[in-house]
Amino acid sequence: MKLFSSFLKELKIASRGFYFYVELFMAVLIVAIFLFAVPDNFSNKTSEYLFLDMPEQASGVYLKRVADEDIDGKVENVKIKVGEKEMKASLYTTKDKDIYLLDSREEIKYVADKERELAAVITMESNGKLAYDYYLQGYESNRFKNLLKILHVESSETLESAMNNQEVRPLTTSSSQSLSDKENMIPVVLVFNGALMGLFIIAAYIFLDRQEGVIKAYALTPSPVWHYLLSKIGVIMVTSIASSFIVLLPIMKFKPDYLLLLVLLMSTAFFSSSLGLVIASFYKDIMEAFGAIYIFMMGMIIPTIAYLIPSWNPVFIKFIPSYYMLEGFKAVVLGNNDWPYVLTLSGGFLVSGFVLFILSTSRYKRTLLG
Structure with missing residues (x-):
């Protein structure tokens, strides 16, 4: 109950600040671009x-x-x-x-x-x-x-006649669905605006609280550090879910599996937010941490290149978390009810995020007031 109360308090405080609306604004901007500027399929001429x-x-x-x-x-x-x-x-x-x-x-x-x-x-x-x-x-x-x-x-x-007469054998007998070029870009948007933005924004929240003295005031309360950190992550989850639904509903309507999307969004947002907490724990302000956060986010972009250019698919990108985020969100957007795969990915991100959260909690117990 104390944790929920702490979350509501953090949500109320965050809603008065700038960072809370960054993801929501980006989601609205993305929807406008996709609806009015991006064609369903790009010309290959x-x-x-x-x-x-x-x-x-x-x-x-x-x-x-x-x-x-x-x-x-x-x-x-x-x-x-x-x-x-x-x-x-x-x-x-x-x-x-x-x-x-x-x-x-x-x-x-x-x-x-x-x-x-x-x-x-x-x-x-x-x-x-x-x-x-x-x-x-x-x-x-x-x-x-x-x-x-x-x-x-x-x-x-x-x-042309020889090509048309070639026998084509499908690798699977199950019915498959395809996405238009516009729809195929949605998983990329979900990964960065819905999941990875939390990596930067949660660090910004921590540094803002330090600057305004909120953390020193929090230290005088009996609440444990992990309550404070988990409440921050909860705020990131809310904005990630809201921004993702803002993007998906107008473009994809009811084609995706929104329940699976909710599960995957929560687990990926928890993972990226916990990673952001760990990175931020090594720095005193946002300017010092920006370089490290930027490097991590650029690294997360690499699988996107392979996603958009399938012919380039080196082995090392499978060791980057965003590779599996893209695969998971694509399965959700397709709406093919691939529950086992998406739930497996969500479980992996949840466990990894939990490990990172424990590490960040341990560090913030020593550095939160620094």
Whole structure:
């Protein structure tokens, strides 16, 4: 009962301060951006720059085939600015790429150098076959280079037919759901605005209490230190839950499993807040602690890169807690009732947070007044 009373008192005090509303404001801002600025799916359209080094009759046949794939069947004469140069080009727009036809090989080389885009020169050999000279950047994989070598060995119709006739076997027989590009970004938001922000904000609360003398006044009360620390964590949990629901409800509506979300949010917020307490216990003010907190948060960002770019997935990111936060929140957002996995993750964060909380309690018994 004393703990609950202490929590209510901390919640009341926190609601009068700036930090309490940081997460809530960020949640509202994120919702506005997602609803009005972020499309459901991002465009994967690429740009290609070509020069046809062949007789006019042959180039006319080639361009007719390109025009057939154009969205409106019309070529558009445009001017493109590349580096410090302005070039004339003919633009063909298909559903998955913009094809710019330039006037010389030198322009192709310049574009490849300045724009870092796919650029090629197409020539006609003596036997009437087309040859493709691609200008690469030097960092392409061997797989990509080999693909370019075989891409034009057969006609595009033959390649497409072969791809369509390939047998695809699913790795699992269970029904799977997919997320749009917008929805796929939600777990990242939940990790940082809903879970990891507590790492910074709880440290700010501690240093603010020291500065205003609240801690010295608290030391005169009979309440134990862990009551004070757990009450602070409780405030972080409330703001994390509130900000996460503000983000999810307008965007995902009732697709996620909100009960599972509540469990995972509480455990991850408890873990990150306890980690924040441990870090803050080694410093006297927020300015001294900022560097360490910043380093920890930057480290937590690394799994996000692998999440957004699946082809980059080094082994070491599996030792970073935010990797499992992302996986857990994605399972929740999918709403696929993966209770065992999410509960296992929540239990892991709860146990880890409890260990960190015991360590922080031990340290604050000695340093809280320092």
